[in-house]
Amino acid sequence: xxxxxxxxxxxxxxxxxxxxxxxxxxxxxxxxxxxxxxxxxxxxxxxxxxxxxxxxxxxxxxxxxxxxxxxxxxxxxxxxxxxxxxxxxxxxxxxxxxxxxxxxxxxxxxxxxxxxxxxxxxxxxxxxxxxxxxxxxxxxxxxxxxxxx
Amino acid sequence: xxxxxxxxxxxxxxxxxxxxxxxxxxxxxxxxxxxxxxxxxxxxxxxxxxxxxxxxxxxxxxxxxxxxxxxxxxxxxxxxxxxxxxxxxxxxxxxxxxxxxxxxxxxxxxxxxxxxxxxxxxxxxxxxxxxxxxxxxxxxxxxxxxxxxxxxxxxxxxxxxxxxxxxxxxxxxxxx
Numbered sequence: 306x307x308x309x310x311x312x313x314x315x316x317x318x319x320x321x322x323x324x325x326x327x328x329x330x331x332x333x334x335x336x337x338x339x340x341x342x343x344x345x346x347x348x349x350x351x352x353x354x355x356x357x358x359x360x361x362x363x364x365x366x367x368x369x370x371x372x373x374x375x376x377x378x379x380x381x382x383x384x385x386x387x388x389x390x391x392x393x394x395x396x397x398x399x400x401x402x403x404x405x406x407x408x409x410x411x412x413x414x415x416x417x418x419x420x421x422x423x424x425x426x427x428x429x430x431x432x433x434x435x436x437x438x439x440x441x442x443x444x445x446x447x448x449x450x451x452x453x454x
Numbered sequence: 455x456x457x458x459x460x461x462x463x464x465x466x467x468x469x470x471x472x473x474x475x476x477x478x479x480x481x482x483x484x485x486x487x488x489x490x491x492x493x494x495x496x497x498x499x500x501x502x503x504x505x506x507x508x509x510x511x512x513x514x515x516x517x518x519x520x521x522x523x524x525x526x527x528x529x530x531x532x533x534x535x536x537x538x539x540x541x542x543x544x545x546x547x548x549x550x551x552x553x554x555x556x557x558x559x560x561x562x563x564x565x566x567x568x569x570x571x572x573x574x575x576x577x578x579x580x581x582x583x584x585x586x587x588x589x590x591x592x593x594x595x596x597x598x599x600x601x602x603x604x605x606x607x608x609x610x611x612x613x614x615x616x617x618x619x620x621x622x623x624x625x626x627x628x629x630x
């Protein structure tokens with residue numbers, strides 16, 4: 306099958322694979338670092354700490370989760386690993402959902418670039434709304450999940 | 455190349471890994487029990503996600519092959535309600551760092567893409583199809599399905615609200 310392909314096709318397949326390798330390689334230090342840090346924190350921080358920070362209040366938990374996600378940055382893979390492990394430590398699904406959503410929708414680190422290229426008003430407004438929506442999305446998702454399951 | 459120059463070329467994520475490794479080195483020296491417990495947990499998590507990474511790699515390669523930036527831009531130029539649909543699909547299918555898309559979106563803005571559609575596109579970039587297997591492993595497919603649907607709906611509402619708010623802001627700045 307490979308022999309039947311045109312050289313242009315072969316070239317684009319190679320480029321697609323190389324791009325994927327490059328994408329994963331760029332994320333590699335962050336992924337390994339996050340797993341190491343998560344493992345360390347899981348061992349050193351007692352479960353009672355997480356249950357005391359997150360009060361099981363819908364709005365407060367999603368606010369804290371959204372806030373942590375907003376100031377964090379990096380590949381979404383990292384947020385899944387961290388969020389998933391936090392769930393295991395007793396952190397509520399609402400807080401973890403707000404964390405996951407704000408991680409990928411709020412871009413404080415990219416804010417200067419977004420402001421310069423797409424406009425300051427738009428960039429600030431979009432990020433504020435993305436933060437508010439991370440809380441709303443978290444609450445709606447967990448409520449809907451509760452209804453379905 | 456000098457060691458200093460090599461250090462300058464390192465990205466922030468490598469510095470992050472180095473700092474974490476230094477924490478582990480301190481842990482090895484001062485608290486070997488904690489060090490080995492952490493390392494065991496690290497090994498367990500790694501073992502859980504390695505097979506998923508192979509799938510993520512395959513999906514990333516496929517999306518890189520079939521979905522090019524030209525493909526996304528072509529469909530963002532659709533008109534009417536179709537525009538919203540293609541903006542959502544475009545956002546989900548787009549890959550690469552977010553800042554790479556800013557100049558293209560600024561260009562499309564000049565050609566008629568409004569603020570709400572840009573916000574909608576950027577919001578839907580949060581949904582990453584190649585990463586879904588990893589997300590499902592951690593959070594179950596029911597949760598990921600609901601989250602994806604809620605996020606798509608939220609992206610449309612956010613887009614409409616941003617359009618309205620940007621209009622109000624522009625009217626205020628024009629009248630003053």
